[in-house]
Amino acid sequence: MASAARGRLSPMLTVAVTFYDVVLTVHILAVVVAFGVVFSYPVLDAQLRRGSAADLVALHRLHVVLARRVITPAMTVVLIAGLYLALDRWSLGDPWISATFAILFVLFGLTGAVLVPADLRLAELAERDGPSAEYERERRKADMFGGLALLLVVVAIFLMVAKPGA
Numbered sequence: 210m211a212s213a214a215r216g217r218l219s220p221m222l223t224v225a226v227t228f229y230d231v232v233l234t235v236h237i238l239a240v241v242v243a244f245g246v247v248f249s250y251p252v253l254d255a256q257l258r259r260g261s262a263a264d265l266v267a268l269h270r271l272h273v274v275l276a277r278r279v280i281t282p283a284m285t286v287v288l289i290a291g292l293y294l295a296l297d298r299w300s301l302g303d304p305w306i307s308a309t310f311a312i313l314f315v316l317f318g319l320t321g322a323v324l325v326p327a328d329l330r331l332a333e334l335a336e337r338d339g340p341s342a343e344y345e346r347e348r349r350k351a352d353m354f355g356g357l358a359l360l361l362v363v364v365a366i367f368l369m370v371a372k373p374g375a
């Protein structure tokens with residue numbers, strides 16, 4: 210009797226999973242894949258910079274491979290899934306969406322036009338002369354742009370979560 214009453218009173222858990230939820234999951238997963246590794250670069254870089262010139266060459270080549278094979282494809286998934294979400298329930302004119310849209314394009318530009326060429330050049334310099342003064346100069350420049358990219362990702366996540374103006 211008591212258990213029958215408990216059965217009747219227990220709340221029924223119903224979970225309605227929509228296609229929107231699936232796309233949002235893909236969007237967030239792609240964000241993790243695209244940018245997760247980049248937040249470990251300061252530790253990874255500091256570790257390998259203590260090593261030999263060959264370690265430096267390997268480090269910059271690894272950056273290039275990750276940018277081309279992981280970060281850029283994952284950013285493309287972030288964009289496609291984000292566009293679906295925006296057009297389904299929001300509007301591309303919403304300021305938090307248009308601002309993040311612009312940030313993502315800056316990130317595509319920084320990756321393809323600044324960071325990958327800088328890593329290719331740094332690999333070349335490290336292979337030729339090791340950690341020379343020229344290498345250090347170029348590395349500081351690349352680190353500045355890398356830091357800017359990380360900051361933009363943090364701003365993008367804040368805009369997506371807080372949705373100011375929505």
Ligand code: HEM
Nearest residue numbers: 237240288291292294295299306309310313365366369370
């Ligand atoms: C660097 C780029 C981006 C990052 C880091 C990012 C991150 C995120 C995160 C973490 C969420 C989950 C927010 C929450 O549920 O509270 C989200 C949701 C969302 N994102 Fe993005 N996103 C990016 C780019 C874009 C772009 C370019 C668009 C559209 C063109 C977009 C559209 C959306 C929409 C519509 C949602 C769904 C909000 C909701 O239903 O709660 N995102 N994004």
